[in-house]
Amino acid sequence: MADPTASRGDYALLGLSSLGYGCLTFVWFSVAAFLPVLTTDLGLSGTQAGLLTSVIPLVYVPCSLASGLAIDRIGAPRAIAVGLGSFGFAQFARAAAPGFPTLLALTALVGLGGTAITFGLPKLVAERFSPARSGTVSSVYLLGSYLGIAAAFGLGRAVLGPLFGGWRPVFRWSGLVVLAFALVWTVAAGRVARRHGDRRTHQQAADRSRDDGRTDERGDVGERASTSDRARTGDSATAGDGDGGGSDGDDRDRDDSNGDSDDARAAVRSVAADLQRMSSHREMRLLIVVGAMYLFLLHGLQNWLAAALEARGSSPSLAAGMATLLIVARAIGTVSIPPLSDALSRRRGAVIGCGALAAIGVLGLLRSGTAPLFVGIAVAAVGIGLGGLGPLVRALPIEFEGVGPEFTGTAVGLIFAVGELGGFAGPFLVGVLRDLTGSFAVGLSVFVLGGVVTALAGFAMVEPSRTDGKQTA
Numbered sequence: 019m020a021d022p023t024a025s026r027g028d029y030a031l032l033g034l035s036s037l038g039y040g041c042l043t044f045v046w047f048s049v050a051a052f053l054p055v056l057t058t059d060l061g062l063s064g065t066q067a068g069l070l071t072s073v074i075p076l077v078y079v080p081c082s083l084a085s086g087l088a089i090d091r092i093g094a095p096r097a098i099a100v101g102l103g104s105f106g107f108a109q110f111a112r113a114a115a116p117g118f119p120t121l122l123a124l125t126a127l128v129g130l131g132g133t134a135i136t137f138g139l140p141k142l143v144a145e146r147f148s149p150a151r152s153g154t155v156s157s158v159y160l161l162g163s164y165l166g167i168a169a170a171f172g173l174g175r176a177v178l179g180p181l182f183g184g185w186r187p188v189f190r191w192s193g194l195v196v197l198a199f200a201l202v203w204t205v206a207a208g209r210v211a212r213r214h215g216d217r218r219t220h221q222q223a224a225d226r227s228r229d230d231g232r233t234d235e236r237g238d239v240g241e242r243a244s245t246s247d248r249a250r251t252g253d254s255a256t257a258g259d260g261d262g263g264g265s266d267g268d269d270r271d272r273d274d275s276n277g278d279s280d281d282a283r284a285a286v287r288s289v290a291a292d293l294q295r296m297s298s299h300r301e302m303r304l305l306i307v308v309g310a311m312y313l314f315l316l317h318g319l320q321n322w323l324a325a326a327l328e329a330r331g332s333s334p335s336l337a338a339g340m341a342t343l344l345i346v347a348r349a350i351g352t353v354s355i356p357p358l359s360d361a362l363s364r365r366r367g368a369v370i371g372c373g374a375l376a377a378i379g380v381l382g383l384l385r386s387g388t389a390p391l392f393v394g395i396a397v398a399a400v401g402i403g404l405g406g407l408g409p410l411v412r413a414l415p416i417e418f419e420g421v422g423p424e425f426t427g428t429a430v431g432l433i434f435a436v437g438e439l440g441g442f443a444g445p446f447l448v449g450v451l452r453d454l455t456g457s458f459a460v461g462l463s464v465f466v467l468g469g470v471v472t473a474l475a476g477f478a479m480v481e482p483s484r485t486d487g488k489q490t491a
Contacts, residue, residue: 027210036162043166068449071321075441077129085133094142095207101134102200110193171341309433310440318444326458351405369476375403377469417482
């Protein structure tokens with residue numbers, strides 16, 4: 019259902035932002051799509067390849083909070099433009115990378131620019147659309163991210179690589195396309211801002227003012243008027259008294275400075291208290307484990323699946339097709355498992371089922387050989403399990419007693435700040451184990467364990483009560 023408060027310009031920005039997310043994920047996973055070729059051309063070891071595919075999640079760990087604070091200050095449209103320009107330039111420059119150190123540094127820059135997209139899009143939705151439509155609207159740009167990953171594996175390696183003559187031309191031209199899109203985004207966002215302004219922000223402020231009541235508003239106006247009169251009186255006294263007025267002004271400046279320092283210390287204490295509240299919450303600790311295993315499996319398999327299948331003897335086209343199937347299966351899991359969980363009011367069982375499905379799917383990959391049908395079934399099982407986990411990890415904090423909507427932002431931020439350590443460990447560990455053993459089998463076996471840990475953490479959870487989440491709000 020359309021948002022009646024949103025303009026056509028808002029929807030235009032939503033569509034463009036979805037393409038922007040697709041640009042990010044295409045650039046992000048283009049290394050994984052071309053990993054076997056990159057490894058040969060640059061002489062990478064398995065450990066170096068693993069670090070190359072895991073450095074972006076690693077960048078997210080320290081940069082997530084800083085990026086979010088910056089986006090709150092400069093606004094989502096500007097942040098998205100900066101992000102597009104950053105990873106567009108990095109992709110273009112990676113085409114000329116002479117070796118591993120340069121390629122690693124530029125890939126880290128992709129991750130830094132990517133944080134502006136990952137955290138700027140929720141901010142854009144919050145600014146432009148009503149809260150009642152935020153979930154549906156957010157699914158639009160998530161679809162864009164899936165399309166970008168699918169394009170990296172389905173088009174990048176299989177079609178664009180042979181068409182352009184290798185990975186370097188693909189990186190060069192895709193970087194230029196992203197830079198051109200950054201210019202399109204900047205122009206479009208500027209036009210929407212000029213035509214519609216910050217309408218929603220002003221409306222929300224007006225709503226809050228009405229909620230405060232007319233009496234309070236008149237009191238505030240009276241107080242401001244009184245303050246203004248005192249200020250004018252003070253100005254007159256300053257003009258007549260000379261140095262004495264200046265001394266009073268210095269005292270006021272010092273008082274204001276002390277007040278700002280007290281506010282800053284109070285803000286830091288508030289953030290620390292919220293983090294302590296979340297980290298001491300039993301169900302949140304279990305959900306952090308689930309989030310870490312989810313990202314461990316997701317990044318590990320998404321980055322290494324095609325290379326592992328090729329090493330086993332599959333053709334490059336089949337390997338790319340299976341990597342694309344993983345994305346399609348994730349989309350199926352995303353749109354099916356959470357609604358089923360809603361209908362049955364069973365979050366705990368959904369987490370257990372997703373973890374078990376992922377573990378069974380990876381186990382099937384170990385046993386399936388090169389037969390396309392069996393490999394496809396195994397990949398689909400893993401993808402559906404991971405696709406279902408993604409929304410559950412974001413939704414469960416709202417329903418936990420003691421968390422609820424009030425602390426959901428802090429809770430989800432904590433889950434992903436810690437969880438991206440798993441996102442780094444997954445692909446990096448596969449590369450290291452490949453160097454040590456000469457095979458991908460051991461790394462895939464570790465992913466089986468990740469699915470089992472997810473299921474066990476879900477089993478240890480207490481089924482959240484829907485009324486708790488609502489009461490907290």
